[in-house]
Amino acid sequence: MKLTKLKLPVLAALIAFMAMACQDKTEEKTEKGPPNILFIMADDHAYQAISAYGHGLNETPNIDRIANEGAIFTRATVTNSICAPSRAVLLTGKHSFVNGKVDNVQPFDWEQDNFPKLLQKNGYQTALIGKIHLDGLPTGFDYSMVLPGQGHYYNPDFLVNGETKRFEGYVTDITTEETLKWLDQGRDKDKPFVLMYHQKAPHRNWKPAPEYLTLYDDQEFTPPSNFYDQETGYAGRGTAARTQEMEIDGEAMWGHDFKMVIDPYGDSTGFDRELARFTPEQLAQWNAAYDPKNEAFKKAFGQGDEATFSPEKRREIANWKFNRYIKDYLRTIKSVDDGVGEVLDYLEANGLAENTIVVYTSDQGFYLGEHGWFDKRFMYEQSFRTPLLIRYPKEIEPGTSIDKLVQNLDFAPTFLDYAGVDVPKEMQGESFRQLVSGESSEWRDAVYYTYYEYPSVHMVKRHYGVATDRYKLMHFYYDIDEWEMYDLEKDPQEMNNIYEDPQYAEVRATMHERLKELREKYGDSDANDKKFLDAYLEAYNKNK
Structure with a gap:
């Protein structure tokens, strides 16, 4: 029988069967x-x-x-x-x-x-x-x-x-x-x-996307147990932890990070320049979600001189900043x-x-x-x-x-x-x-790590290190020369540098040996550190 004489329903069924066969063949392959x-x-x-x-x-x-x-x-x-x-x-x-x-x-x-x-x-x-x-x-x-x-x-x-x-x-x-x-x-x-x-x-x-601008508005997130680490001056750590610039209650910005066009103290943040990219509909949705939340915060905390606030009030502000950050992040x-x-x-x-x-x-x-x-x-x-x-x-x-x-x-x-x-x-x-x-x-049983981008945004010192399933050894260098070591089993939050602890002298020696082995295995060296430092500083100073 010729295809031209097939009735339409039969023809449609045949075409569908052939298409499925071809698809099955492709998927099988x-x-x-x-x-x-x-x-x-x-x-x-x-x-x-x-x-x-x-x-x-x-x-x-x-x-x-x-x-x-x-x-x-x-x-x-x-x-x-x-x-x-x-x-x-x-x-x-x-x-x-x-x-x-x-x-x-x-x-x-x-x-x-x-x-x-x-x-x-x-x-x-x-x-x-x-x-x-x-x-x-x-x-x-x-x-x-x-x-x-x-x-x-x-x-x-x-x-x-x-x-x-x-x-x-x-x-x-x-x-x-x-x-x-x-x-x-x-x-x-x-x-x-x-x-x-x-x-x-x-x-x-x-x-966040338009449909998630108010997600988590009915929740209050509790900061991590060491969120207020800065109040101790990062006790138990070295210079690198104390001199970083990435604190939520510090370097995070009222506009760019906390989504305010005017900060709590009446100053323009420049965030309106970012909002200029939005369509009118997107901007209306954004403002409807953020304006009430921002105004509520300003009403509660925007009066007075921040430098004179009590420790309790400063913690309340820090907690608000954390919640604004984590909610937007999760959204x-x-x-x-x-x-x-x-x-x-x-x-x-x-x-x-x-x-x-x-x-x-x-x-x-x-x-x-x-x-x-x-x-x-x-x-x-x-x-x-x-x-x-x-x-x-x-x-x-x-x-x-x-x-x-x-x-x-x-x-x-x-x-x-x-x-x-x-x-x-x-x-x-x-x-x-x-x-x-x-x-x-x-x-x-061990991994090797390097970080080079300093001086730069967030000011995290240059360092390299080795980690095993339990211990971690790091060397911060360039404008400092400091070592840190942590016992992740006893101190998973890395709050106490044990590098100078005599109880860990044997572990420290082992970790230094592992670090040396991995640097040799992967082909890293002090010469590499200097080469990439020089190249980075040249570019950094040119773009200052």
Whole structure:
């Protein structure tokens, strides 16, 4: 029988059957081929703000799905706790002093190998959508749509394959929408894919989406137990902790951070310049949410000379600042979690979940009021540790928990391992594939850390260090020469430097030896420190 003589209902049914057969064939090929890789990275997302980690701050049910259906890492760390260097390590599998991106100032060399390039050469289709914070046009990607620099929360510009285009809306939602569009329409469905889905949130200055501007308004958050650390002068710590400039009740700004156009004492903050980017509708929603809250605070605390306030009143103000900060921070995460849910649902609905490795992580940790701070940079635990969740049904048992010292250095070799691609010798990380599958428990017993961006915003001293499962040794250098050591088992909040404690003399000697071994293993040295210091100071002084 000829198709032309088929009745319309029969013809429609036949076409639908053929389409389903083709789809099944494509999905079957995808399921049996090399795994897809969906790498989700948020910016400055503290592990304390993912409910799977059990800190009780907020709920992230969609991010938690990855942990519940796969594995959660409880001691994942970074090699350099600052945005651009961390991303360079992720891509290259090499420490900052090897890939050259030691701080946010030095240029990044896109000519060097990265794992998307290597997978692209081996048949993968690659895409990068969202924030990368590395200068230059990304290489190794068939498609890139990235924020220039930090990007904007509202009505952001994106560089779409290098061409600037403005999108109206909220950046987290746009990043998710464009990710789904690429998955559905932009890729070759006969090829495995690497998709790097990178959110700007919850990076400073934490502007929430319109639908979440009043989320948590009915809650009062209690600051961490060491929030008032500054009142003791950071007793038990060294110069670096005392001289940082990232205190919520200190360096955080009435406008940029606390969302006031006029501060409590009647001065303009300049925040209106940021609001100028909003559409009239967005601005009306914003003002309706924030104006009443701001006016209530000014009425309660805006009279008089702040310098004459009682200690009790100053604490009340500090507590208000903490709550304004943490609520805005968590509001931006709510949108990130929504987006993760949409993308996971897409994978399920399109038969891709079984053969797709899904990773959720951040470029580093973040302080949520611990020690009274926001930001990152230090090797202290809250910024050194990063969330890491991974799902791959073919190899990872649901509910797996890993307490080994995995680093962002390990992503590149791990993805290459899963794809069956040789790991270049110059990559310094290790594949954690067998660790997370349960095939092996062997792993490193210590990790190495560096931080270079000083003098700069937040004024965190240059330092490097080594950490084991229990101890941490750090050396702060350049304009000081101080050592700090902590026993994380007895002092998880790192409140007491035990470097000079005679009871720990043997441990100190062991940690120094481990530090020396790791510096030699990875190729770091005092000469490296001086080289990158000189380059940074030249750029810093030029831009002063």
